[in-house]
Amino acid sequence: xxxxxxxxxxxxxxxxxxxxxxxxxxxxxxxxxxxxxxxxxxxxxxxxxxxxxxxxxxxxxxxxxxxxxxxxxxxxxxxxxxxxxxxxxxxxxxxxxxxxxxxxxxxxxxxxxxxxxxxxxxxxxxxxxxxxxxxxxxxxxxxxxxxxxxxxxxxxxxxxxxxxxxxxxxxxxxxxxxxxxxxxxxxxxxxxxxxxxxxxxxxxxxxxxxxxxxxxxxxxxxxxxxxxxxxxxxxxxxxxxxxxxxxxxxxxxxxxxxxxxxxxxxxxxxxxxxxxxxxxxxxxxxxxxxxxxxxxxxxxxxxxxxxxxxxxxxxxxxxxxxxxxxxxxxxxxxxxxxxxxxxxxxxxxxxxxxxxxxxxxxxxxxxxxxxxxxxxxxxxxxxxxxxxxxxxxxxxxxxxxxxxxxxxxxxxxxxxxxxxxxxxxxxxxxxxxxxxxx
Amino acid sequence: xxxxxxxxxxxxxxxxxxxxxxxxxxxxxxxxxxxxxxxxxxxxxxxxxxxxxxxxxxxxxxxxxxxxxxxxxxxxxxxxxxxxxxxxxxxxxxxxxxxxxxxxxxxxxxxxxxxxxxxxxxxxxxxxxxxxxxxxxxxxxxxxxxxxxxxxxxxxxxxxxxxxxxxxxxxxxxxxxxxxxxxxxxxxxxxxxxxxxxxxxxxxxxxxxxxxxxxxxxxxxxxxxxxxxxxxxxxxxxxxxxxxxxxxxxxxxxxxxxxxxxxxxxxxxxxxxxxxxxxxxxxxxxxxxxxxxxxxxxxxxxxxxxxxxxxxxxxxxxxxxxxxxxxxx
Numbered sequence: 001x002x003x004x005x006x007x008x009x010x011x012x013x014x015x016x017x018x019x020x021x022x023x024x025x026x027x028x029x030x031x032x033x034x035x036x037x038x039x040x041x042x043x044x045x046x047x048x049x050x051x052x053x054x055x056x057x058x059x060x061x062x063x064x065x066x067x068x069x070x071x072x073x074x075x076x077x078x079x080x081x082x083x084x085x086x087x088x089x090x091x092x093x094x095x096x097x098x099x100x101x102x103x104x105x106x107x108x109x110x111x112x113x114x115x116x117x118x119x120x121x122x123x124x125x126x127x128x129x130x131x132x133x134x135x136x137x138x139x140x141x142x143x144x145x146x147x148x149x150x151x152x153x154x155x156x157x158x159x160x161x162x163x164x165x166x167x168x169x170x171x172x173x174x175x176x177x178x179x180x181x182x183x184x185x186x187x188x189x190x191x192x193x194x195x196x197x198x199x200x201x202x203x204x205x206x207x208x209x210x211x212x213x214x215x216x217x218x219x220x221x222x223x224x225x226x227x228x229x230x231x232x233x234x235x236x237x238x239x240x241x242x243x244x245x246x247x248x249x250x251x252x253x254x255x256x257x258x259x260x261x262x263x264x265x266x267x268x269x270x271x272x273x274x275x276x277x278x279x280x281x282x283x284x285x286x287x288x289x290x291x292x293x294x295x296x297x298x299x300x301x302x303x304x305x306x307x308x309x310x311x312x313x314x315x316x317x318x319x320x321x322x323x324x325x326x327x328x329x330x331x332x333x334x335x336x337x338x339x340x341x342x343x344x345x346x347x348x349x350x351x352x353x354x355x356x357x358x359x360x361x362x363x364x365x366x367x368x369x370x371x372x373x374x375x376x377x378x379x380x381x382x383x384x385x386x387x388x389x390x391x392x393x394x395x396x397x398x399x400x401x402x403x404x405x406x407x408x409x410x411x412x413x414x415x416x417x418x419x420x421x422x423x424x425x426x427x428x429x430x431x432x433x434x435x436x437x438x
Numbered sequence: 439x440x441x442x443x444x445x446x447x448x449x450x451x452x453x454x455x456x457x458x459x460x461x462x463x464x465x466x467x468x469x470x471x472x473x474x475x476x477x478x479x480x481x482x483x484x485x486x487x488x489x490x491x492x493x494x495x496x497x498x499x500x501x502x503x504x505x506x507x508x509x510x511x512x513x514x515x516x517x518x519x520x521x522x523x524x525x526x527x528x529x530x531x532x533x534x535x536x537x538x539x540x541x542x543x544x545x546x547x548x549x550x551x552x553x554x555x556x557x558x559x560x561x562x563x564x565x566x567x568x569x570x571x572x573x574x575x576x577x578x579x580x581x582x583x584x585x586x587x588x589x590x591x592x593x594x595x596x597x598x599x600x601x602x603x604x605x606x607x608x609x610x611x612x613x614x615x616x617x618x619x620x621x622x623x624x625x626x627x628x629x630x631x632x633x634x635x636x637x638x639x640x641x642x643x644x645x646x647x648x649x650x651x652x653x654x655x656x657x658x659x660x661x662x663x664x665x666x667x668x669x670x671x672x673x674x675x676x677x678x679x680x681x682x683x684x685x686x687x688x689x690x691x692x693x694x695x696x697x698x699x700x701x702x703x704x705x706x707x708x709x710x711x712x713x714x715x716x717x718x719x720x721x722x723x724x725x726x727x728x729x730x731x732x733x734x735x736x737x738x739x740x741x742x743x744x745x746x747x748x749x750x751x752x753x754x755x756x757x758x759x760x761x762x763x764x765x766x767x
Contacts (some may be wrong), residue, residue, distance in 0.1 A: 092729055095515060096516060260619035260623055260710070264621070402727075403725065409711065
């Protein structure tokens with residue numbers, strides 16, 4: 001009896017394995033068939049690669065991959081891509097399964113630090129030293145942003161900076177001043193008020209605090225986190241209170257919309273500035289293309305964020321990083337893709353400044369001739385920021401995503417009037433300290 | 439015919455054992471006197487269900503037990519889990535206001551949405567029970583929301599429907615009524631989710647409908663001869679005879695209500711100001727956004743206990759209000 005039971009189980013098991021093997025080989029055959037025009041399937045190395053982004057980035061990146069595969073017939077890249085929402089959740093699950101992709105688009109700040117903390121990313125220094133990744137002439141500050149605990153864990157895809165986007169048509173219509181890089185918070189508030197009074201539209205967008213409050217602190221000479229990332233970096237809660245009060249006043253005067261409107265925005269296409277409903281928007285410079293193309297014939301320009309001390313506040317950030325996972329079996333091949341991405345002009349002809357302004361000067365110069373109008377603005381802007389900025393802070397503790405979520409939550413509570421700015425500032429400190437002391 | 443069979447069963451169970459009255463309907467009867475030569479046949483049986491068993495043990499039982507273990511660790515998805523004893527549970531109850539907020543939201547949601555769905559399902563089932571022609575079409579149409587209801591697509595549709603410039607507000611404004619930011623207002627956002635839950639009444643409705651069909655027409659005829667109107671008939675015939683079905687539906691819906699995730703994840707993502715942060719959504723955020731898998735596992739077990747308590751309470755109370763025809767109560 002026992003034998004027949006065992007036999008039966010074995011048969012079932014065999015069946016399952018057989019079936020799954022069937023489906024797998026089908027898949028492999030399908031892919032091999034489409035990609036093996038000039039290479040034997042046997043020698044091909046398959047790399048997995050993931051990124052987040054908008055539809056236009058998905059299209060461009062797939063085109064870049066195709067170019068790379070043409071030049072490197074022995075490598076086949078399997079792409080997995082999503083929007084930013086859900087990307088790191090998915091990666092976390094893959095990390096848990098020891099199944100991270102070979103090439104991974106990584107984010108500077110809390111995410112990179114977290115992955116560094118767990119030792120999930122490969123140290124790329126040796127490949128840079130051996131020249132397999134050619135980063136000749138890239139400035140040290142740029143490369144520094146991919147370094148954590150002495151290891152080079154990511155190669156920046158390009159440079160990025162926060163930018164104040166404004167709609168010149170709307171400002172002119174309202175007779176307001178056009179901002180330049182020396183504008184202050186007072187100027188910003190005054191222009192917003194004027195636009196609101198003259199046009200009846202919103203004078204600005206209510207900005208989420210995630211990046212902006214950090215900028216606000218830097219502009220006041222403070223930091224969000226302390227040196228070793230064990231506590232908040234600023235002592236005086238008045239700072240956050242003032243920040244809340246500034247936004248709260250605008251919402252109350254209906255110069256800026258409340259969160260009930262902001263929450264309806266699900267993508268760049270829904271932004272107020274795109275629809276001519278507000279003249280300002282503060283966001284990352286690499287989103288200029290997406291924003292401009294969604295805005296149609298509205299004239300969007302960009303300048304530094306406001307504040308008399310904005311040189312302290314502004315910083316250059318790697319738009320993203322390319323990382324190779326520690327568990328990858330094909331690090332050499334993965335590195336070849338990163339090198340291709342960094343050094344091939346083709347990549348930037350396809351992608352423009354979508355992943356930031358190229359880190360290599362040759363590429364920038366080579367591109368300068370035939371840049372689109374928007375890309376040219378972005379390039380000029382990054383140059384402006386390069387001259388008027390201070391180094392980025394990288395002391396984000398691994399818990400910072402939770403702390404930033406707490407900041408957003410408190411910000412909502414204040415804007416909805418459930419907390420006063422003073423209570424909000426206090427509550428944020430309590431929450432942040434309790435998370436950090438856990 | 440049905441009562442007769444039940445009487446038989448009752449008799450059997452009574453002969454076999456004297457278990458409590460509620461349990462006898464849950465426990466399937468053992469086939470009589472097969473034991474002696476059953477070994478071989480059992481083995482064949484297990485063989486036939488072995489694909490299920492394999493999946494059940496590797497994909498269900500093992501993860502469940504593993505999550506129990508993880509709930510006592512600081513597992514963060516990437517590192518190795520370290521045993522920290524009851525820390526996760528202690529932190530949950532003493533040092534996490536968001537946990538309590540999500541608990542409050544979930545109890546409100548389940549407490550309001552489940553009765554709404556049940557009442558709605560019963561009303562629709564009764565209406566359908568009266569219709570004679572083309573029942574199939576109506577039934578399918580009304581069941582449709584439940585088939586597609588759990589899906590992302592419907593949640594996205596809901597978001598559009600109740601958005602500031604959504605269909606609902608356009609209707610209001612064409613009627614000259616004031617519009618409202620349904621999803622943006624912390625007081626109304628949860629109600630859009632409750633309405634969504636109520637709208638997916640299909641499966642409970644079908645079960646109610648089957649229950650209604652089982653009530654003999656003769657009872658109604660007899661009572662109308664005695665002078666009972668429709669309202670009275672509803673309370674003295676329909677409701678009492680439907681109580682077993684109500685019991686079943688209540689339990690299923692309470693469980694579903696506590697475990698709701700998709701609507702708050704897609705429609706509102708917990709906002710505004712956490713007013714729609716359902717328990718399971720918070721658990722998900724803990725696990726995959728803050729990499730706090732140990733804590734999330736602990737949350738899952740707390741929810742399991744809560745649901746178990748609710749189910750037990752409903753079961754225990756059932757002898758007082760559930761009426762089985764076969765009993766002489």
